[in-house]
Amino acid sequence: MTAYIIRRLLQAIIILFIISIAVFLLLRSSGDPLATMGGRRTTRPEDRARLTRSLGLDKPIYLQYIYWLAGNDWAKFDADGDGTPEMQGTRKGVLRGDFGTSLVTRGKPAMEYIVERIPNTLLLMVPAEIFILIVSLAVGIYSALRQYTWIDQLVTTASFIGYSMPIFFVALASMYLFAVNFREWGLPYLPTVGMFDPKVGKTFSQVAWHMVLPIFSMSVVSISGYSRYARSQMLEVISQDYIRTAYAKGLSERMVLLGHALKNAAIPLVTLVGIDIPFLLGGAVVTETIFGWPGMGRLFVDHLMRFDTPVVMGILMIISFAVVVCQLITDLLYVWLDPRIRYN
Amino acid sequence: MFKKQVATLLAVLVVASLLLTACGGAETETAVPGTLEATAEPAEEKIITITWTQEPNTLSRAYSSMWYETVLSNVYMCWPWNYDENNEPYPFMLTEMPTVSEDGLTVTMHLRDDLVWSDGTPLTAEDFVFTYDMIMSPDNSVSTQYPYDMLAGIAAPDPQTVEMTFNEVFVPWLNTFWQGTLMPKHVLQPVFDAEGTIDAAEWNSAPTVGCGPFNFAAWESGSYIRFERNENFWGEPAILDVVVFQIVPDDAAQTAACLAGDADICYWPPYPDIPLFLDAGLEVLTEAGGYNEGWFFNMREMASPGVRDLNVRKAIAMALDREGNTALRENVVAVNETFWDAIPAYVSPDIEPWPYDPQAARQLLETSGWIDRDGDGIRENANGDKLTIKQANNTKEERVAYQALAQQQLLAVGIDLQTSAMESDILFDSFTADGPVATGDIDVFEASDVPYFPDPDTSYWMCDQVPTVDNPWGWNYYICDEYLDGLFAEQAQTIDQAARIEIFHEITKYMHDNVYYLGIWEDPDTWVVNPARVSGYKFSGVTPFFNINEWDIP
Numbered sequence: 047m048t049a050y051i052i053r054r055l056l057q058a059i060i061i062l063f064i065i066s067i068a069v070f071l072l073l074r075s076s077g078d079p080l081a082t083m084g085g086r087r088t089t090r091p092e093d094r095a096r097l098t099r100s101l102g103l104d105k106p107i108y109l110q111y112i113y114w115l116a117g118n119d120w121a122k123f124d125a126d127g128d129g130t131p132e133m134q135g136t137r138k139g140v141l142r143g144d145f146g147t148s149l150v151t152r153g154k155p156a157m158e159y160i161v162e163r164i165p166n167t168l169l170l171m172v173p174a175e176i177f178i179l180i181v182s183l184a185v186g187i188y189s190a191l192r193q194y195t196w197i198d199q200l201v202t203t204a205s206f207i208g209y210s211m212p213i214f215f216v217a218l219a220s221m222y223l224f225a226v227n228f229r230e231w232g233l234p235y236l237p238t239v240g241m242f243d244p245k246v247g248k249t250f251s252q253v254a255w256h257m258v259l260p261i262f263s264m265s266v267v268s269i270s271g272y273s274r275y276a277r278s279q280m281l282e283v284i285s286q287d288y289i290r291t292a293y294a295k296g297l298s299e300r301m302v303l304l305g306h307a308l309k310n311a312a313i314p315l316v317t318l319v320g321i322d323i324p325f326l327l328g329g330a331v332v333t334e335t336i337f338g339w340p341g342m343g344r345l346f347v348d349h350l351m352r353f354d355t356p357v358v359m360g361i362l363m364i365i366s367f368a369v370v371v372c373q374l375i376t377d378l379l380y381v382w383l384d385p386r387i388r389y390n
Numbered sequence: 391m392f393k394k395q396v397a398t399l400l401a402v403l404v405v406a407s408l409l410l411t412a413c414g415g416a417e418t419e420t421a422v423p424g425t426l427e428a429t430a431e432p433a434e435e436k437i438i439t440i441t442w443t444q445e446p447n448t449l450s451r452a453y454s455s456m457w458y459e460t461v462l463s464n465v466y467m468c469w470p471w472n473y474d475e476n477n478e479p480y481p482f483m484l485t486e487m488p489t490v491s492e493d494g495l496t497v498t499m500h501l502r503d504d505l506v507w508s509d510g511t512p513l514t515a516e517d518f519v520f521t522y523d524m525i526m527s528p529d530n531s532v533s534t535q536y537p538y539d540m541l542a543g544i545a546a547p548d549p550q551t552v553e554m555t556f557n558e559v560f561v562p563w564l565n566t567f568w569q570g571t572l573m574p575k576h577v578l579q580p581v582f583d584a585e586g587t588i589d590a591a592e593w594n595s596a597p598t599v600g601c602g603p604f605n606f607a608a609w610e611s612g613s614y615i616r617f618e619r620n621e622n623f624w625g626e627p628a629i630l631d632v633v634v635f636q637i638v639p640d641d642a643a644q645t646a647a648c649l650a651g652d653a654d655i656c657y658w659p660p661y662p663d664i665p666l667f668l669d670a671g672l673e674v675l676t677e678a679g680g681y682n683e684g685w686f687f688n689m690r691e692m693a694s695p696g697v698r699d700l701n702v703r704k705a706i707a708m709a710l711d712r713e714g715n716t717a718l719r720e721n722v723v724a725v726n727e728t729f730w731d732a733i734p735a736y737v738s739p740d741i742e743p744w745p746y747d748p749q750a751a752r753q754l755l756e757t758s759g760w761i762d763r764d765g766d767g768i769r770e771n772a773n774g775d776k777l778t779i780k781q782a783n784n785t786k787e788e789r790v791a792y793q794a795l796a797q798q799q800l801l802a803v804g805i806d807l808q809t810s811a812m813e814s815d816i817l818f819d820s821f822t823a824d825g826p827v828a829t830g831d832i833d834v835f836e837a838s839d840v841p842y843f844p845d846p847d848t849s850y851w852m853c854d855q856v857p858t859v860d861n862p863w864g865w866n867y868y869i870c871d872e873y874l875d876g877l878f879a880e881q882a883q884t885i886d887q888a889a890r891i892e893i894f895h896e897i898t899k900y901m902h903d904n905v906y907y908l909g910i911w912e913d914p915d916t917w918v919v920n921p922a923r924v925s926g927y928k929f930s931g932v933t934p935f936f937n938i939n940e941w942d943i944p
Contacts, residue, residue, distance in 0.1 A: 081815040083455060083533045087840075088818060091863040093534045100531040126528035133529070150447045152531050153590030162611050218642050226650045238647040241613055244439050244634035338638040338647075340612025348445070348612075348639075 051374070058370040065366045066140075070111050070359060077353035079103070079149045099127055101149055114146060114359065115139050140363070146356035150349065156356040159345060160364065164327065166241070167341035169253070170334070171326040174261045178268045179319065185269065186276020187303065187311075193281060201273070208270030217263040217336040224259060239338035260337045264330055275318065279311035286310075313383050320376030324368030328361070436943050437632040438924055440655040441644045445612065445637045450594035451570040452525050452532040463570025464935040465617050465633060468513075468601040470499055470568050473932035477678065477733075477844050479564065482625075483513075483601075494559040494885040499552040508598075508605045508620045511576050515546030518568075520575035529587040537566040559883045561890065565845035565932075574599045603628040603939035612637055628939040629926070648672060654923040658916055661719040661788075673919045676722065678732040679931040680843025681913035685781075685834050687906055689869040690856070692830035696777045696805070701758035703905035705751040706779070707744035709803040714746070715795050716911055718788055726909030728898045729841065729848070732931070736846040736894035741902050751803045762804050769804040778806040782826060783836040784814040792836065792910065821857035827867050828857040835867075838913045844932055846894050851906070852878055868906060 080097055083089045089097075098104045102113060102123070113121075118135030125133040138144035145156040189201045221238055228235035236259050237243060242252035283289065284307050292302045329343030342361060349357040380387045446459035451467065454460075464472075472482040481487050488499045505513035522544045525532050540560045545553045554567070573588075577599050581591045593599070597606045603625065604617035615635045619628045636653060638644045645663045648656040649670050659667070667674050685706075689698050696702045712725045727743050730736045755761075760769040760777050769777040781796070783789040793809040800807045812826075817835065819825030826832045841848040849855050853875045855866035874897065881893040901907055917929055925944040930936045 077815050078819070081818070087455070088863070088865050090534060090536055091861065092539070093536070094863055096528070096535070097531055097533075100528075147590070151595065152448075152453055153588075153594055154448075159611065166612075218646075221643065221646050225652075226646050229650050235650070238650045238652045239441075239638045239643050240636050240652075243652070244614060244616070244632075244636065245435075245437050336640045336643050338613070338636065338640070338643060340610060340637070344612055344639065 051378075054374050054377075058367075058374075061370060062363070062366055066115070066359070066363060067111065069362050070114065070355070071107065073353065073355050073358055074107050074110060079353040079355070082352055095127065099123070100125055101152075110355075113137060113139065114356070116141055117144060145360040145363075148349070148354050148357050150352050150354045150357075156360040159349075159357050160342070160360050163329075163340060163342045163345045166339065167327065167329040167334075167343070170257060170260055170339055170341060171329065173257065174264045174268075174330075175319075175322065175326060177261060178265050178272060179315075181265065182269050182272030183276050183308075183315075185273040187280050187308070189273065190277045190280035190284065191303075201277075205270040205274055208266050209274075211267065213263060213267050213330075213332050214336060216266050217259070217333055220259055220263055221336070241339065256337075260330075260333050260339055263337075264333050272315070272318070275314060276311065279314055280307060283307045283311045309383060313380065316376060316379050316383060320372050320379070321369075324365055324372045327368050328365050435631040436629065437634065438630060438654040438941070438943065439634045439636050439652070441638045441647055441653040441657065442615075442635045443637075443639055443641065443644055443658065445639075446615075448594045449597050449606065449609070449615075450573070450591075452521070452530075452573065453589075453594055455533045460570060461934050462615070462635065464602065464933045465604045465938060466597060466600040466602040466606050466620075467570045467572060468505075469570060469572075469933060470501075471564075472936040473844065473930045474936060475677070475928040475930055477931050488564070490885070494561075495556050497554045497556075497563055499554075501550045501552065502624065503550055504624045505601065506622055506624050507574050507576075508600050508622050510622050511574070511599075512549070513574075513601055513624075514549035515552045516549070517572060517575045518552045519544050519546045520579060521568075521571055521573045524573055524578065524582065524588055525571065527582075527587075531587075531589055537563065559885060561882055561884060562842045562845040562847040566842055572601065574601075604633055607632075623939070626939050629942045630938075633938070648918050648920070651920065651923075654920045655927075656918040659918055661722065661916075664720050664722055664916075667918045671921075673921050674722075675917045675919065675929060676914040677917070677929045677931045677934070678912070679915040680732045680840040681838045682726040682729060682731055682840070683836065683838040683910040683913045684726065684729065685836050685908040685910060686839075686868060687908070688827075688830050688833050688835075688867055689906070690830045690867075694779060694833050695771060695773075695775045696760070697779055697833040699758065699760075700904060701754050702760065702777065702779075702805070703908075704744075705754045705760075705803060706800060706805065707905055707908050708747045708754070709751040709800050709805065710796055710908070711746045711799055712744075712910060715792060718791055718795075719911060723911045723914065726912045728902055728909060729839070729907050730846050730894065730898055731909065731912060732840075732914075733844055733846055736891055736898065738895035738899035738902070740895075740899055744905075744908070748799075748803050755804060760804070767801065767804060768806045776806060777804060778808055779833045780808050780810070780831070781834045781836070782810045782812065782817060782832045784817055785811045789836055820862040821864070822859060822862040825857075828862070828864075830867070836910065847882060849878070851875070851901075871906075874900060874906075 079101070080089050080094050080103070083093070083097060102110060102118070105113070113135070117137045117139030119138060121135045122131035123133045123135060124131045137146055148154050148156055148159065185201055189198045192198050224236045225238040237256050241256050242248045246252055289302060289307055292306050327342060328346065329341035331343035331347050333339065334341040334343040335347070346358065346361045442458060444456065444458040446462060447454045447456055449459065449462070451459060451463050468483050470481070470483045471479045471487060473479050479487065483501055483505055485500045485502055488497050490497050501515060507513050522538055522541065524530055525535055525538045537560065540556055542555045542557045544555070547553060554563070574593070577593050578588050578591055582588050588594070595609065600606055600620065603620055603623050605620040607616040607618045609615045614637060617633045619631055638647055641660045644653070644656050645659055645666065647653040648659070649666060664674055687697055687703060716723055716725065727741055728737050755769055755777070759771050762769045764770070771777070781793065783793065790811050793811065797807045797809055817825070818827055821828040827835050849865070851866055851868055851871070851874055853866065853870040853872065855864040856870050857864040857867065877893055877897050877900070881890050881897070884890040884893060915929070915931060915934065919927060921944070923943060924941055926937070926940045926942045928937050
């Protein structure tokens with residue numbers, strides 16, 4: 047097992063390296079970070095030339111990648127455009143923990159942006175994921191144990207409706223219903239946007255209250271999908287011989303379902319959750335945008351739209367790292383869930 | 391046992407996240423006194439919330455030309471002169487409006503003697519000189535050096551006098567200089583001396599030392615920017631205690647926030663939502679910000695024969711139901727005739743608006759040889775060239791809807807409008823990168839644009855701005871018309887205001903009659919205000935928050 051983990055970690059380094067090259071090339075080829083620097087006007091040619099030099103965008107892409115990876119404190123640059131390099135580079139590079147500074151704000155380190163947003167994202171995504179898992183399992187199991195009853199049919203119909211609705215629709219519809227209309231009708235209402243009401247302040251209850259609608263919106267779509275997986279897996283497992291044997295041994299239904307059936311039915315869900323967890327770091331772009339939640343999803347989109355390579359690369363590399371690690375953990379969890387699985 | 395541990399771990403994680411974010415939020419903000427923790431108490435603060443759909447890149451104007459930042463700078467920074475609700479300039483930091491020497495090469499500003507930064511340090515002419523030096527320094531990657539690169543130099547003969555000297559006459563100085571760009575020398579000089587640049591100065595994202603009626607208090611990226619009353623403000627002190635700009639990137643969510651009362655003021659809401667605001671008893675105000683939406687015609691040699699024919703352009707102007715099409719904006723905006731309609735003094739009074747007259751358009755096309763010879767509904771000229779016009783704009787929903795209307799209306803007179811929509815950075819890419827507008831692959835494009843408002847100057851139609859391999863980012867995508875080029879050059883050197891207005895009357899009439907530009911509609915700034923929550927507000931198109939110190943809560 048140890049050899050397996052070491053082998054996977056070594057593979058991960060190579061994968062991350064390849065990902066970084068591919069993403070960097072894509073980003074630097076797909077847009078012009080200087081295009082929006084003129085504000086409502088096109089960036090002036092004189093400013094374009096000056097900024098291209100000072101931001102290092104005049105270098106060949108391979109050199110820009112090397113500077114991003116290994117830093118540029120060993121090179122000199124021509125800041126004033128007179129053809130003579132006179133300014134010493136200051137970047138240390140990703141390998142030395144420096145993800146560079148944002149092209150958009152110039153001075154702010156990319157990692158500072160990311161560190162600011164990660165707690166907000168986790169705050170929203172972790173409770174959402176837990177809520178989604180608990181409700182999905184409960185609904186899926188309940189539905190499977192009462193297959194083809196009216197309640198199963200109702201859950202199935204509701205799942206299809208929920209799964210068919212785009213999240214932006216759920217988010218906006220719930221915002222208008224529970225915030226705008228409820229207020230108009232004199233009912234208790236929820237807040238529309240942000241993490242807290244500025245007139246009250248950023249208190250525990252304010253933040254929790256502002257999380258309700260975003261979590262609800264994300265949950266509607268995800269629960270619909272996950273509960274279907276849970277139902278079908280449970281149906282498959284409860285028809286297995288070992289479940290019948292467990293009943294024959296005189297075990298209670300609770301013990302059979304929770305002790306035997308659920309554990310085996312959970313393997314496909316573990317795969318799904320294993321894929322989901324790293325993306326929790328990436329946030330939920332649509333939900334965060336609509337509810338004005340300052341998370342990683344919005345950070346990513348905002349900076350991608352401006353082709354801010356250092357920030358976007360930072361986010362993608364963190365997510366890539368999380369994907370690789372979570373996949374490894376998922377594989378190890380299989381062993382615990384199903385002792386028949388061996389990594390030799 | 392293991393499950394219990396996992397469950398406990400998850401529960402701890404959730405609670406810890408919640409606590410960390412709620413109580414430790416200030417850690418992710420810029421460390422400034424009096425931030426969120428202070429506001430948690432339900433004090434009787436006069437506080438208003440304004441939604442902001444675009445988050446500024448930085449709060450240093452020199453590092454951002456973004457409109458949402460330019461506007462914001464009025465709150466915490468000071469401009470030497472502001473603009474009132476009629477977009478008329480008036481001295482703000484100055485004892486009088488700047489004076490210009492007879493040769494037009496020197497502009498002198500006399501500062502008030504009671505100016506102080508929010509930390510109590512006197513604000514003097516040296517701060518202006520320092521700001522100029524920082525913007526022009528090659529070590530600072532400011533977003534633009536315009537218009538400071540028009541100066542030969544700047545001097546501070548005494549603490550209250552600033553003298554700007556130009557190499558040549560630069561008429562638009564009044565409407566281009568010092569728009570929130572002023573920097574506190576006593577804060578930034580040590581940074582520049584230590585680091586050789588102010589690119590990474592903390593002041594850029596946390597300008598705790600300012601000179602406006604409010605003082606920067608906190609900025610949580612992606613969430614809000616908070617300003618508190620500047621107790622050292624040298625002007626009339628603000629009545630409100632706190633102004634919060636809440637970042638709400640989604641238009642529909644902004645509308646909901648305003649309707650639900652979570653926001654007191656919304657900026658630039660979607661036009662289709664205006665009836666909702668009015669029904670809810672909110673006030674909708676529009677203020678000319680210089681922008682007009684229009685069709686820009688490419689008449690260079692690579693353009694289609696149709697668009698290069700003046701009669702075709704006139705026919706397009708008459709075949710488009712421009713008035714009727716404002717229904718896309720709930721009929722709350724007027725059709726503009728020129729690029730300069732937001733500054734009407736510069737528009738020729740002799741301009742006759744193009745009428746909506748499809749029949750006249752058909753006749754004009756017939757008499758100029760564009761006839762439907764093969765009966766397919768599209769006209770051809772004598773050479774058999776189809777009257778096909780390639781039109782493009784970015785992917786903004788409203789523009790795409792306008793394309794559909796225009797296509798039908800032009801087809802009704804026999805003009806085939808081939809439309810496309812693409813991202814702005816692709817549409818306006820450089821000549822060498824095969825940008826479709828720069829290379830002339832597009833005959834007409836629609837955009838909302840502005841001269842150096844409220845100054846009428848623009849270099850868009852100057853011959854030296856035609857994009858080429860040598861000048862790939864040139865922005866004259868239209869035509870090199872030497873007569874027009876001469877007029878634009880002349881106005882830029884004309885100090886006498888009346889004479890300059892005359893030149894612009896000639897420019898606007900000439901461009902209108904030759905259909906170099908066709909107005910679609912005025913594009914004013916739109917504000918939605920909850921009158922139950924805010925009073926005393928006025929908005930300007932140049933310095934929207936010019937009287938924010940007079941705002942109150944009713």
